[in-house]
Amino acid sequence: MNATHDHDRRGTSTLAVHAGESKRKACDSITDPIVCASTFTFPDTQSIIDFIEQKLPREEYGRYGNPGEKVIESKLAALDGGEDAVLFSSGMAAIVGVFMTKLNAGDEVVFFDECYHRSREFCAKHLSRFGVVTRQVKQCDYEAMAAAINDKTKLLVSESPTNPHQSIVDIERFVRIGREHGVETLIDATLATPYNIRPLEFGADYVLHSATKYLGGHNDLLAGVIVGSREKLDPIRYLRGIMGAVNSAHNMYLLQRGLKTFELRMQRHNENGQAIAEFLDAHPRVEKVYYPGLESHQYHEVAKRTMRGYGGLITFLIRDADWRATANIVDATSIPRIAPSLGGVETLIEQPLVMSYYECTPEERQQFGIPDNMIRLACGIEDTEDLIVDLRAALDAN
Ligand SMILES: *Cc1c(COP(=O)(O)O)cnc(C)c1O
16 A cells, blocks of 8 residues: 555545645635646746756746646546656547657567557557557456566556456456566556546556546546656656647646546446446346446456446446347437547447447457447436436337
8 A cells, every 4th residue: 555645644535626736826716727828937047047957846838737737637646646647638648658658669568458449559550660569468367468478578558447348457466467577567447537446556557547537527628647656657747748748728627627526426426337237237128237336247356345436337238139229229318418438427328339349340349349239328427316217218118
């Protein structure tokens, strides 16, 4: 357990509201200002020199960050129990920033194969052009992961829970494999958030979140963050300044505002997820439900041991339904909005076959585990009973 930070003694909501913020702000405002500035002025030449010699903490130029971003980086570091955090303009920019910083030509990276497909694609299709080798092993096959490591391996990467199959990684075991081989570990914990699990406490080197999802929480912004030790993050922050994948001041204000209610939202997402998963599990029209909070779930024991709650995402299969019959159920719901993404206050629904895998062949879909009758529901914070009544009507009528 990482208990070196004062913040670790505070609860999630106290941190979400206050961590990283000064008590005394510009104009005695209770909220942080939105500082719209592409550049920052120096009173004289000596203060430039003081800044370069790191005697004067301050801003310099917008591509190296902005004051709002720094406040939220401290807040997110505190929420995950990490020393530091680096924000990017999207979750993918954060992932790309980590890979571009840590991997050199000839290095290898090993993924569990249910990891977010765009991050695997970036490594397999793009970093390969620069001589980085990507290996993928079956999700949660720890022996295969250990066997895939050689002296060129630099990073082990997994998502947990995974999307849409909701596999839960035994992070302790995953981290142990990395440590035994001297390889760093990264967990994409976007679906769990620091409310439900804190991978750094299990020894992971990096935790990554698409802040577009639960951290922002209102389906109105894109951002990404990587949390870990200052020493490991400093080179990532430096490369970000060159890549330029920083956030605007307005975007950061939205994220900071969204984070104030982080714990309250997560409690409702967890409650809705559990209650609706149980409702679906008992409905005769539903063949199978993937939700880590159900006892029948393949990884329920690991989830129960390591997680505080199981989030708002539910994947389920419709009994005896082809793709059209399944689509009819999606179309018949009235509260959920049909859209990709998850983690916002609005419930979203989608059929993975159509939304993300339409251009794949049936064989590829089978390989990825995406049957025609699969629906993904990302529960928002609406009233549980309203969502259940709505889903029941759609299932009963189709
Ligand atoms: C959405 C998502 C990402 C990518 O984040 P963006 O903010 O969309 O770039 C990465 N990982 C997971 C698990 C996600 O859900």
